[in-house]
Amino acid sequence: MSQIESPDDNIAKDKQEKLLIDVGSTYFKLSNKTNIEQHFRDFNKSILDDLTHKCGQEIERFDKKDIHICSSANGGLSTLIIGVTHSFSLKYATNIAFNSGINIIDTILFQNIEEYSVPSDLIDVVIIVGGINSSSDNFSESLYRYLNNLTYSNVVFVGSELDVPTIKANIENVVVLPNIIDDRLHIVEDSLKAYLTNLYQQDIEGKEDIKDLYNITDNQIFSTPYVVNKTLPFIHTKYPVVNPFVLLDIGGATTDIHYSKDLVDENIVTNNEYDRLVFKKLGVYKSKQSLIFAAKNNEFVYELLMHLKVTENIFEEQSNKATKVLMQLAIFLVLCKISHYKKAYVNLKLLSVNSFVLTGGITKVLTVEEIENIVSFFYKKILNSEHNPVTVLDNNYDIWTLGAEGKERCQ
Amino acid sequence: MKVVTGVVGNDIHVVANRLIDLSLQARGYEVFNLGVNTYLEEFFDAVIETGADILLISSLNGEAEGWGREVPRLKAKYKKLDDIIMMIGGNLVVGTGNAEDIIPRYKGYGFDIVCHQVDLNTGLDSLEEMLKERNLK
Numbered sequence: 001m002s003q004i005e006s007p008d009d010n011i012a013k014d015k016q017e018k019l020l021i022d023v024g025s026t027y028f029k030l031s032n033k034t035n036i037e038q039h040f041r042d043f044n045k046s047i048l049d050d051l052t053h054k055c056g057q058e059i060e061r062f063d064k065k066d067i068h069i070c071s072s073a074n075g076g077l078s079t080l081i082i083g084v085t086h087s088f089s090l091k092y093a094t095n096i097a098f099n100s101g102i103n104i105i106d107t108i109l110f111q112n113i114e115e116y117s118v119p120s121d122l123i124d125v126v127i128i129v130g131g132i133n134s135s136s137d138n139f140s141e142s143l144y145r146y147l148n149n150l151t152y153s154n155v156v157f158v159g160s161e162l163d164v165p166t167i168k169a170n171i172e173n174v175v176v177l178p179n180i181i182d183d184r185l186h187i188v189e190d191s192l193k194a195y196l197t198n199l200y201q202q203d204i205e206g207k208e209d210i211k212d213l214y215n216i217t218d219n220q221i222f223s224t225p226y227v228v229n230k231t232l233p234f235i236h237t238k239y240p241v242v243n244p245f246v247l248l249d250i251g252g253a254t255t256d257i258h259y260s261k262d263l264v265d266e267n268i269v270t271n272n273e274y275d276r277l278v279f280k281k282l283g284v285y286k287s288k289q290s291l292i293f294a295a296k297n298n299e300f301v302y303e304l305l306m307h308l309k310v311t312e313n314i315f316e317e318q319s320n321k322a323t324k325v326l327m328q329l330a331i332f333l334v335l336c337k338i339s340h341y342k343k344a345y346v347n348l349k350l351l352s353v354n355s356f357v358l359t360g361g362i363t364k365v366l367t368v369e370e371i372e373n374i375v376s377f378f379y380k381k382i383l384n385s386e387h388n389p390v391t392v393l394d395n396n397y398d399i400w401t402l403g404a405e406g407k408e409r410c411q
Numbered sequence: 412m413k414v415v416t417g418v419v420g421n422d423i424h425v426v427a428n429r430l431i432d433l434s435l436q437a438r439g440y441e442v443f444n445l446g447v448n449t450y451l452e453e454f455f456d457a458v459i460e461t462g463a464d465i466l467l468i469s470s471l472n473g474e475a476e477g478w479g480r481e482v483p484r485l486k487a488k489y490k491k492l493d494d495i496i497m498m499i500g501g502n503l504v505v506g507t508g509n510a511e512d513i514i515p516r517y518k519g520y521g522f523d524i525v526c527h528q529v530d531l532n533t534g535l536d537s538l539e540e541m542l543k544e545r546n547l548k
Contacts, residue, residue, distance in 0.1 A: 084459055084460060085455075085456035085457075085459050085460055086452065086456060087450075087452055087453045087456035087457070088456055088457065088460045089460065111489070111490045111491065130460065131460055131461075131462065132460055132461050132462075134413075134441075134461075134462070135460065135461055135462030136462070181460060184443070185443055185445070185457060185460060185461070
């Protein structure tokens with residue numbers, strides 16, 4: 001049976017126009033050649049129902065092969081990393097996990113494993129790491145006892161070769177990959193990154209809500225942070241961004257930070273130009289309460305509220321003004337977390353930053369001036385500096401579009 | 412025998428660091444050089460990851476003074492560092508000072524061998540002597 005095509009259909013297909021869809025935890029976005037639209041999600045509907053209800057006509061214009069979808073709404077894989085030191089095994093494995101698109105990471109320092117409580121929730125993947133290949137006996141009985149009490153779906157060992165036989169003998173179904181620490185104590189990313197990226201893809205595809213989306217696309221659904229990270233080397237083609245820069249994606253549930261590697265003094269030596277870091281309970285919609293909690297525990301927040309000419313009652317309000325303040329707070333807290341003021345997984349050299357790029361829902365709420373106001377407050381108050389990086393707003397989602405188009409071209 | 416080495420704190424004396432690396436290798440050690448600007452925790456962590464027997468910290472600008480005080484507190488947090496040989500060398504004070512005062516102070520911080528303004532080879536000879544005394548070589 002032949003299908004009657006409308007003139008619009010012909011236009012879309014002749015020019016190989018693509019429809020790009022990004023499903024976030026709070027909004028979804030659609031981008032075609034000329035237009036980008038954004039819709040607040042209806043959480044009473046499945047993603048597909050919501051999408052077809054709001055944008056059905058647009059989706060029908062395209063063939064399934066011309067629709068590309070990425071998602072950060074699946075909650076991510078829960079990951080537990082057990083390593084023997086903070087500076088090497090835990091840091092390297094965490095870095096690889098973040099750059100593989102994983103959002104939820106907890107770590108355990110093996111020597112103190114008996115002091116950690118066992119999470120009651122199912123862990124998607126446990127990563128065990130420690131020691132260069134010539135070191136041995138990095139783990140002992142306490143690891144196996146801990147794992148016996150833990151519920152997990154996958155376990156992978158990426159530590160010393162000499163420990164492999166013992167690990168295999170004691171941990172059922174363990175996947176063994178090459179050590180992520182080489183003999184010069186440098187990071188080796190490829191195998192673990194490929195393993196985690198595949199696991200993440202399988203997880204996205206396995207989630208019922210996301211699985212439904214294959215009804216409208218023939219293409220693989222990627223994770224959004226993975227797509228964004230791929231865009232960063234080309235960001236200057238869209239914006240006047242000067243390296244080194246920090247990209248903040250403050251979303252509804254989490255905040256993603258992508259940063260130039262020049263901003264860290266690290267023992268991590270990789271081929272990546274940009275690394276990624278995620279704050280999992282810092283968002284302005286789903287994670288709003290934990291954001292407010294973090295704000296109330298920050299000694300400078302009351303000064304910041306005064307600076308913004310509001311009181312803490314703003315936290316209880318439901319208004320545009322309250323949303324703005326919440327987003328400004330989120331920027332401030334994120335900057336605190338990545339500065340030397342708070343010891344975090346990484347501390348960036350913020351005095352060397354030339355540009356701050358903001359993407360995500362925040363670009364629809366705050367102006368450049370409102371963001372620069374917070375950034376300069378942070379620099380003066382926390383870093384005691386007049387440094388003033390340029391703020392760039394990705395308010396047309398060009399970064400995501402560029403990444404998604406690039407991804408599609410690579411296929 | 413494995414040695415972890417590097418320059419502690421905000422100290423960029425890379426030439427001295429390289430010479431120590433080369434001299435250790437020439438004496439047959441397997442060297443893990445963390446380079447300059449290394450934090451104390453990274454030294455201890457590198458010993459754990461490599462299974463090293465010796466930790467040799469150097470300092471040229473005198474920063475070791477401040478970091479040294481932190482050694483007992485930090486080392487106590489580790490459960491597998493009891494058997495390592497800890498050595499420190501270079502210029503160990505800001506300004507001037509004499510070895511009679513400096514050596515006991517650093518030994519009090521937990522270092523087994525302290526070489527203040529001592530020639531590199533002389534310092535490494537004293538390491539060899541300690542290894543012999545402990546029947547490790």
